[in-house]
Amino acid sequence: MPSLRNVAAPYWAEFIGTLLLTTIGLGITAQNLTSPTTRRTEALSSSLAWGLAATIGIWASSHVSGGHINPAVTLSRTLFKGDPCRRALCYISSQTLGALTGAFLVWLNFAAPLAALKHKEGSLHPAALAFVTSNDTWYGLVNEVTASFIFVLSVYAITDNSSEAKGLAPLAIGLALTAASLAVSSPLAVAVNPARDFGPRVFAALVYGFDVFADRSFYFWVPLVGPVVGGMLGAFVYEWLVKRDAEYQHALEEGA
Structure with missing residues (x-):
């Protein structure tokens, strides 16, 4: 009979993996936000870091x-x-818990320079932008849908059993995320991952105020949806269009 540790292992793995994702990604975002010398390379460094x-x-x-x-990958696989x-x-x-914990680790490292950022009364604390995405609602939604379409389609193609990139899947998926981010977003405008935004947003709300949820006409739902x-x-395009057509072509080549 499996032990509790055995049963919990996949969930701990997702927690740790997402913690690493957000600690590294949010860390470079915090650096860009607090260091004026990095502003010129912000888009490239942020996309590469993520x-x-x-x-x-x-x-x-x-x-x-x-x-x-x-969660976008998890839900697509469920369907x-x-x-x-x-x-x-x-x-x-x-x-989500891994992302929240990653945000906490970033805050521990950058609490002082983030607190030093000038804050105008009645507006969102600028330090919160180290943790959350922010954009115009319509353009943000278009960015999120487009970037996530590119990214998840790439994930399915890379991890397919017949893919030549499967052996280097983590690296290839990371490059796909970098490409999607560079293509359609600014560093603070795209999440491509609901947990990456929501977990850190909850943390930012606890530290900098709950107006992070009301910011930009309640923008918080955009990186979730x-x-x-x-x-x-x-996932649909790959599974029902690309993959099925590929299987048919392979069958033709084999004379089936």
């Missing part, structure tokens, strides 16, 4: 849990791969 963060997070967790570290709903709920909870919609579209 890609490397995803690579490390997936490498740390993929052999135990599959390395989802993203298109038949993963159990209960496991999806546990994964998403673990991912956008990645899920884009992820589902990306």
